[in-house]
Structures are given as structure tokens and as C-alpha cells.
Amino acid sequence: MKLILSxxxxxxxxxxxxxxxxxxxxxxLTAEGSRQAQHLGxxxxxxxxxxxxxxxxPLQRTRQYAEIIAQRIxxxxxxxxxxxxAEIDYGAWEGLSSQEIIAQFGRExxxxxxxxxxxxxxPGWSPSEATLAHGVRTFVEQLARTQGEDSAVLAVTSNxxxxxxxxxxxxxxxxxxxxxxxxVATGHICILDARHGNCRVxxxxxxxDPECLSELLS
Numbered sequence: 282m283k284l285i286l287s288x289x290x291x292x293x294x295x296x297x298x299x300x301x302x303x304x305x306x307x308x309x310l311t312a313e314g315s316r317q318a319q320h321l322g323x324x325x326x327x328x329x330x331x332x333x334x335x336x337x338x339p340l341q342r343t344r345q346y347a348e349i350i351a352q353r354i355x356x357x358x359x360x361x362x363x364x365x366x367a368e369i370d371y372g373a374w375e376g377l378s379s380q381e382i383i384a385q386f387g388r389e390x391x392x393x394x395x396x397x398x399x400x401x402x403x404p405g406w407s408p409s410e411a412t413l414a415h416g417v418r419t420f421v422e423q424l425a426r427t428q429g430e431d432s433a434v435l436a437v438t439s440n441x442x443x444x445x446x447x448x449x450x451x452x453x454x455x456x457x458x459x460x461x462x463x464x465v466a467t468g469h470i471c472i473l474d475a476r477h478g479n480c481r482v483x484x485x486x487x488x489x490d491p492e493c494l495s496e497l498l499s
Contacts, residue, residue, distance in 0.1 A: 282333075282425055283433045283483075283498050286471040287321060288440055289346040290314025300378055303371040303441065310345045317468030318346045320489060322353025325435070327491035330498055332357050333432035334424065338366035338439060347437040365416035368439035372405035398444040398463040417445040425475050433498055440465055446473065449480040472497050 291314040293299050302308055310318070325332070335358050337347035344362065351357045374382050382391050390401035400410040408416075424434055444463040450473065465471060465486045472484040483497050 282428045282430060282475045284421065284424065284473040284475055285433060285435045285494075285498075286443055286446055286465075286473065287346070287350075287435065287437045287489075288443060288465040288467055288469055289340075289342045289437055290317035290468045292342050292467075298378060300376055301371050301374045301382065302368075303375055303439075304340060304368045305370055305375055307340050307342075309341050314342070314346070314467065315349055318349035319353055321468065321470065322350040324489040324491045324494055325350065326354050328494040328498070330433050330494060332435055333428050334358050334361070334434040336361050336363050336366060336420075336434070337437040338362070338368065338442070339364055340368060340439070343437045343439065347435075350435070350437070363420065363436075365420045366436060366438040366442060369413065369441035370407045371441075372407065374404045374406075395464065398447070413442065414445050414448065417442065418449060421446075421449060421473075421475055421480060430476060443471060446471065447482060447485065449473070450482040 289310065291311045292302065292308040294311050295313070332354070335347060335351060337343040337360060339362050343366065344360075347360050351360055373386070377385070379391060386403055390399075390403060393399035394401055400406070420436075428434055443465045447463050463485075468488070469486050470484070470489050471482065471486060474481045474483050484493075487493065
């Protein structure tokens with residue numbers, strides 16, 4: 282099974298102050314965020330990929346993103362909202378900019394998260410790292426049981442949750458990677474290959490492109 286993971290589109294306008302927003306801040310997509318969803322939907326349609334499942338987290342930015350993609354593709358499976366794809370609650374970091382986090386908490390934990398997805402101890406994130414990892418693992422295991430080996434599934438979620446998917450991989454970052462960290466840009470995708478209980482990253486943090494999708498999902 283090929284699992285296409287997508288981060289939702291933009292929730293801040295150009296020039297607007299960018300803050301850390303998790304599951305307590307249910308922001309809608311901006312016009313650019315909607316355009317990013319249309320772009321992914323168009324890329325999937327042009328690639329000829331037929332989805333065997335379409336999932337998203339419960340926040341409106343992920344629901345809106347997935348709904349726009351479904352409209353662009355047409356004839357997709359029914360969209361399923363799965364709470365295991367809900368973004369992290371960033372605790373004391375919620376609603377702060379990165380510079381404000383550094384000023385209040387220092388830069389060590391922030392840089393460790395950005396560099397290697399090391400879970401910080403000070404801000405009181407929730408759910409726990411173990412709970413989030415368990416949810417991601419059971420989500421993939423469920424899909425692997427219910428989907429055929431040649432099936433492709435799309436799941437729309439958020440940046441914090443996506444980092445947990447990377448940890449499932451036996452051989453992470455083996456094929457294509459947009460950046461040398463776990464961070465995924467808005468509107469970008471990752472592709473995992475889940476077979477026989479094992480998970481491998483085929484691509485991470487890449488812009489959706491019909492030709493690239495066809496190559497990676499074939």
C-alpha cells in the first residue's frame with residue numbers, strides 16, 4: 282500500500298505573523314491554502330492515481346483541504362475524519378512565534394524539534410509522545426489490513442503529526458527528500474510504502490507533481 286501524506290495548506294496570509302498553532306487553534310485555510318489543495322487535487326487527477334481511501338484530521342484546515350481535493354479528483358472514496366490525525370496541542374508554545382518561544386523558553390528545545398523532531402520537555406505538549414506515536418502506528422496498521430497491496434491512500438494532517446509517521450519507517454528518507462529535517466511545508470506531500478508490517482519512506486516534503494506522483498506510486 283502506498284500512503285500519501287499531505288500537510289494542509291496555508292492558514293496565515295502573506296506578511297501575517299506566523300504562530301505555532303495546534304489543535305486548540307482551529308484556523309481555516311487562506312485563499313492560498315485552498316489553491317494548494319486544488320493543486321494537489323489536480324496533480325492526483327492528472328497522474329491517474331485512483332485512491333482507495335481518503336482521510337483527514339478533525340481540524341477545519343485539514344477537513345477543508347481534503348474536501349477540496351475530493352472535489353478536484355471526483356469519484357473518490359468517502360472522506361473519513363480520523364482523530365488520530367489531529368495536530369499536537371503545543372501547550373505553552375501555542376499561539377507564540379518561534380522568536381517568542383526562544384525568548385521565553387530558550388532555543389535548545391525548539392532547535393532540537395526543528396532539527397531532529399526531539400520531543401521537548403518544558404512546554405506541556407499533549408497528547409503524550411507515546412500516545413501520538415501509538416495513534417499513528419495503529420492508523421497505518423489498520424490501513425495495511427484493509428487496503429490491497431497496490432492501493433493508494435491519501436491522509437491530510439498537520440506538521441507535528443507528520444513527524445511521527447517518519448519514525449515508523451525502517452529506512453527513512455531513502456528516495457526523495459525536500460529538506461534535511463522532518464518538517465513538511467504547507468501543501469507538500471510525503472509518500473510511504475507500507476507492506477507486510479514494514480514501512481518505508483519513498484519521498485518526504487516534496488511539492489506535488491503529476492509526473493513525480495506517477496513515478497513514486499507506480
